[in-house]
Amino acid sequence: VKSVQHQQNKGAGGKPYIFDRVFPPNTTQEQVYDTCAKQIVKDVLDGYNGTIFAYGQTSSGKTHTMEGQLHNSQLKGIIPRIAQDIFDHIYSMDENLEFHIKVSYFEIYLDKIRDLLDVSKTNLAVHEDKNRVPFVKGCTERFVSSPEDVMDVIDEGKSNRHVAVTNMNEHSSRSHSIFLINIKQENVETEKKLSGKLYLVDLAGSEKVSKTGAEGSVLDEAKNINKSLSALGNVISALAEGTKTHVPYRDSKMTRILQDSLGGNCRTTIVICASPSVFNEAETKSTLMFGQRAKTIKNTVSVNMELTAEEWKKKYEKEKEKTRSLKIIIQRLENELKRWQKGKERRWRASTDNSEAAPIIDTSAPPPEPLSDSEKTQYEELINDLYQQLDDKDDEINQHSQLAENLKQQMVDQDELLASTRRDYEKIQEDLNRLQHENEAAKEEVKEVLQALEELAVNYDQKSHEVEERSKTNQQLTEELMQKTVTLAGVERDLSALQELSGHHKKRSAEILSLLLRDLNEIGSVIALNDHKMTEMTGGMEEEFTLARLFISKMKSEVKSLANRSKQLESTQADTMRKMQANEKELSSCQLLISQHQAKIKSLTDYMQNMEQKKRQLEESHDSLMEELAKLHAQEKMHEVSVLDKEKEHMNRIQDAEEMKKALEQQMESHREAHQKQLSRLRDEIEEKQRILDELKDVNQALQLEQKQLVSDYEKLKQEEQKKDERLQKLLVELDTDESGGSLAQKQKIIFLENNLEQLTKVHKQLVCDNADLRCELPKLEKRLRATAERVKILESALREAKESTMRDRKKYQQEVDRIKEVIRAKNQARMKHTAQIVEATTYSVIPPPLLLPDDQTLSCIAECLKYIMHIPYVLFVLDIITQWLLPHRATASEGASQAHDDTTSTNRSTITGASEKHTT
Template sequence: MSAENVKVVCRVRPLNDKEKGEGGIICVKVPEEKTIQLLDGGKKSAGDDRTFVFDRTFDWNCTQRQVYDFAARPIIESVLRGFNGTVLAYGQTSSGKTHTMQGVIEDQEQRGIIPRMVNTIFEGVDAADEHIEFTVKVAILEIYMEKIRDLLDPSKDNLKVHEDKVHGIYVGDITEEYVTCEQDVFDIMRIGQENRSVAATNMNAHSSRSHLVFILSISQRNLHDLSVKVGKLYLVDLAGSEKVAKTGAAGSTLDEAKMINKSLSALGNVINALTDPKTSHVPYRDSKLTRILQESLGGNSKTCLIITASPSSYNEAETLSTLRFGWRAKQIKNVAKVNQERSVEELKMLLEKAERTIEEQKGRIRLLEETLRTNGITVPGGISKAPAAEAAAAASGMHHSKSEKTFSKPPKPEEEADEESEFLQLMEELYQKKAELKEQSEAITELNRHVQSVNEQQKTVEAENQILVNRIADLSVTCEQLQYERQEQLDTIQQLEASRKAVESELKVLQDSQKNLLAQISEKDKEIDSMAKAGAVPTIPEDRVADMPKVAAAGSSEIAKIREQLLGQEGASASEELAGSTDAAAAGGELSKQMHELQKFKLSALAQMEQLKKQNDDLRKGVYGKGDGAWAKEREAMLADMQREQEQVADLKVMLLEERKKAEDLKEMLKDGERPLRRKVSQLDRNLEQLTIMYHKLVSQNSGLKVECQVNDKKIQRKEQRIAQLERNLKEAKAKYEKLLQQCANLTNTVEHMYRTGTIAGMAGMGAGGAAAAGAGSSAGGGAIAPGSARRANIARPLKGGSHRVRRPTQAREMGEGGEGDESPFRGGITTITEEGDADGGDAADPEKRGAGA
């Protein structure tokens, strides 16, 4: 686990048409495979400051295969061993970074590092032992405008970078697709390339506007010792540094160029800080790019930096800057280590192995101590002396007799020295084993504590879940109780509303009757006053005059009764006060009847007054025809009658005043009876307002519950639809699976029959059919998945080492028919079908093995 420098590889591309049109000439020279010189004006070198030495320098005549074999293949092989690896491509825009990293996927010669890496990984899986199980995951992201965007799920456009002790530095919530063959990776690469941000500039028609990061995780599990190794590979295609004067960027493209140059500047600052011994702080957090590459630059990773440069003098300044960047990066040192995770099963196995070794060492030590004592050699101090009986029980009779024969003779000094050195070596081994045992015990104790803490957390979560369930049950019961109480309150509100309306109607009737009574009394007063002013005394019939005292006495008695009833009801309760007010209303009605009689009497008095007026007129007319004596008698009689009538009117006024006073007293008594009634009505109004507020709250809560219920119903409907769709898909998949099984069985039977009964020519002609049968069997038997199906379903399909995948002829690959899509990992023991159709090894002569391969 020693420190090693970052590997830096320089690649120079050929001149392009634009550089030739600008009159640019070649300004770089590659005198050796590790050296590159930047010429001054394309003629000669300007000194040592323009000569750079890297791990390897490739000129414009190199191939993609050469760059991959030197720069990337060792990193990828290290990832298969459990290390972290990183390959970066850095350079100015249009210098060939994307061509180096990706290239043309369908072209065998122009493929870049990423497609070739895929083949290397699956070849390593095939070459591994059968007891090693692999799981491969792929993720693609881009850093665009300082935002991390998932290219497999473009809706995730602002992911965050996290760090912890278990995973290290990672991007949270990123989409990781499980892959089982090369074609799955190529399909994912095409999706990521389609979603990547590109734009046209003056220097590149397909300029990358973001940093592309291709992340591949390989987890391998040893089925024998249950150990787990995890290797992670970062393949980074950086966006090119730009000069606005050359690219002609404007608008959004200019903003992108600013952010690209800013992140590349942050990367340069990190490299400067790592190579400067005086700097104690490394600014990894200045950019999302440097944060993701923190382990790749100065951390736990094997890193290779590929710098791409233009050979044209038109880009001489940018080329010099790129070469200096690579020279500084070469000074960075990384310390890479295998990412091995020990499972509980593995730790148990190691503990059992250590215990067995310790027991063996103890038995050997006891045997040696007994041998030393037998030969008269004193055991050194500090060593536990085992009893002779225990040593005899531990050692067999054969060992004992052998030791006696061996040491029957006196030992020589050389033998004693050898035995002592051997004994000390054994003791040292024993101490080492004890230390290892102690470490393993501590690890197991730590794991037990971790398991206990996890169990406690689980119990806590279950308890919280139970508490929440109980709360939900209590809330449901409370909700039902509130609904019941709300219904009761609604009924109470309706009853109170009806009572209030009845009381209001009764109060209104009393007020109307009181107003009518007052109006009648005032009218009587006015009429009496007008009659007094006119001096006319109406003639009242004697029977009515005789009855008036009786009527007045009856009215007085009635008023006295009403007054006694009102005084007797003052100390009653609220309900009795309400009943008393009703009796007072009845007494008022009786009084109104008496006033009605008075009004009738008034009308009759008015009629008599009219009659008296007529008689007066007749008398005036008769004055001229009668004598004075008769007139005087009549006048005296009339004056006497008038006097009597005036006395009667005066008596009536007195009676009227008394009645008015009684009416006022009755009015006051009615007012005193209204006060508790009004207080009760106001209290009922307040209660009604409170009940109304509670009603509105309950209505709002009920509406909220209804909305939640509707939302939950819709969710349930959507889930039911989804379940139904999944069930249909499952039925279709089962039908296809059964069909494929049937086809596989038919093909297997056919191949077995033809191998048993056919000729050699027929067997050779069936080579291609055997390959097709093997492909069908792999897809139906569970060893492989149709291209892209594992990615869509995102289901982990472990690959076993040593599997041999059926390969198509080379011509089909070169035609770009996607031959890799049919390469599926198989279980161990499956025969490889070569391009000529013959089986590898000696299985061709064995029909049973032929059938197993098909």
């Protein structure tokens, strides 16, 4: 534990505090790093876990200690120096070692984990791996291959970190930041794998609101910071006392993440940052007490080494051989104990020094002869020695018997563990079978849903065809109604013209009759006055009478023909009325059919929504089943690892289970892909059906508007018919009244109206002809307009595609240039002798092998890059042609575009030439 104080044993308020090292205020950053962090870098590269974090109140120098000025060689802190030191150590290690280095950077803000490399991830969860070590799930991991890459990641994350201004600090950290470096190394020759994690933590400082003046959101941040630091203090206190059975790691996200660093498998260095000001005396005492308690915690560290299958096998054989030798020793000791218990004391004799087992009793020795006093004394001493040896052997036998009992108990425990493992395996197998059955049932449900969707699609197609047929029928009826209305208007015009002509003829006949009667009266008077003249004029009068009779008969025939014509017109009008009534009935039936189709469309829409909800439920259930299956796979893997330590036969079974698991995973993956494809296809079909429904709704709305228009037109026509009937009745009444005679003014008026009618008829015919010509030309113009619009769309899409292809070619060119740079860099690194290789990943999820290309492959890559580049001028040329075709009236703009194209092409060529010359060099 490091502290910013002046002596190794520093007192505050009369109480001494002892730390490993105390730094005065004039200590340089390099001295702090060499003392606190340099050894941890070596430990992490040797396969241990390490943690360095700074603790203290706000504005005490924690961020300055951990980060400092990142790009200043003198003032940079622990994190940038570690980034440089790691790669320096790697370059000095064995060249057979291959390293994979990835980093993560996240902060704990308002007790929520936020990814500083991807700000969209704002509330990440903490999970445990198979070794019950906490980790942040879903956090972004970046592969790095140089100190510059690490610094770029630090700069990116630091720009996204929360800071604020308080009364005590201009750049106060409002969150706890954790920079994680994960290093995995593998010896290419021995296949030995080591891994180590290094946590670099910059804690936010504890605050007193009365001193910092925090308000609003800054006050909420201060509350959360003090709460998490209080949880850290509780964990340190529980670990320091050592008497509490429960350590509250889960009270805070920070303590949960640092669970392995506090009392676990990790080498931890805590930098205590204290303020020397009297103003902060209480906070300084609290910080020193925290450091004193933390210093008493003892961590148990071990190397994170991944054993190969051969090493596991050797370890298993070694333990098995050890167990066999212990069993042999136990058997020997049991046999010796039985022999001792069955024999007599006088037959016991001392064991030889070179015997491996216990003393052996010789039961075949002859009975002893009488002894002298000296021999008795000697034998008594020998017996005492034997008794002493017997006591020693009894103690040894007791120890061995206890050892045997312990070994038996261990074997029983191992058998129980093996049985429980088998039971767990059988249970997992049953769960796996159950999940397979559930998966099959889910597949059947999906098939049923697909069949229902197909039936729905077929019904929908049928209904859409019916709607189209009804719409066509409605359109035909509308056209027939329009034709009938036009015919009715023509018949009405003919009827009015005939009525006017009949009235005119009646008036003329009345005038002729009146003239004839007047002439007859004059003739009678003349005959009465002059009988002589009558005889002479008798022949002429008879001729005139015959002419009059002929004219009258002609007039009667015309009147009869006009009457017949009027009757025909009345019958035609009645037929037209009947047809209009029939059209009204058909129109009402069409309205009813349209309403029915609307109801069906609504029901189909509801059914589609229900099916969409069912599909989503099926997807959710499938996802939950997949999560359960993944958990079961993880449990199964843990049991497999435990069983591998016990018995070879069970290991073979687990290998079979692994193969079966892999087969099942492949099968589940194939099913998942098929399910995803089916879901995507169903989504496309649903989108297509939804689009068709929208189109049908639009068509239905158009039909409703047309129906309303037809109803309004029908009402207008009905009103016009009524008006025309009234006018016809009036004309008939006037015709009856005017049959008696007419005047000369009426004749002139009729002649004038006839002339006007002829002129209007001519004008109407001309307008009808012009309208017909315009209607004939209208489809041609519309077709030409549509063709023009389609051409414009095609050209716009071609322009857009050309731009996209240009951008893709430029991206490919840039990628090829970057790849060639990486090839050259890899070749330069390969030329460095006795240095370790660093695998650099081009993506964040795949770890590629070290990239070493020969010269001919490098030249082929450059050739491919130039091949991609040669497409760019052609695309720009096509863009120029399309722009000139679309904007012919902007000559200046097209000239500027072509000039820009030439400049761009020349720039690209110069860039290509420069890049190729650079790579060739």
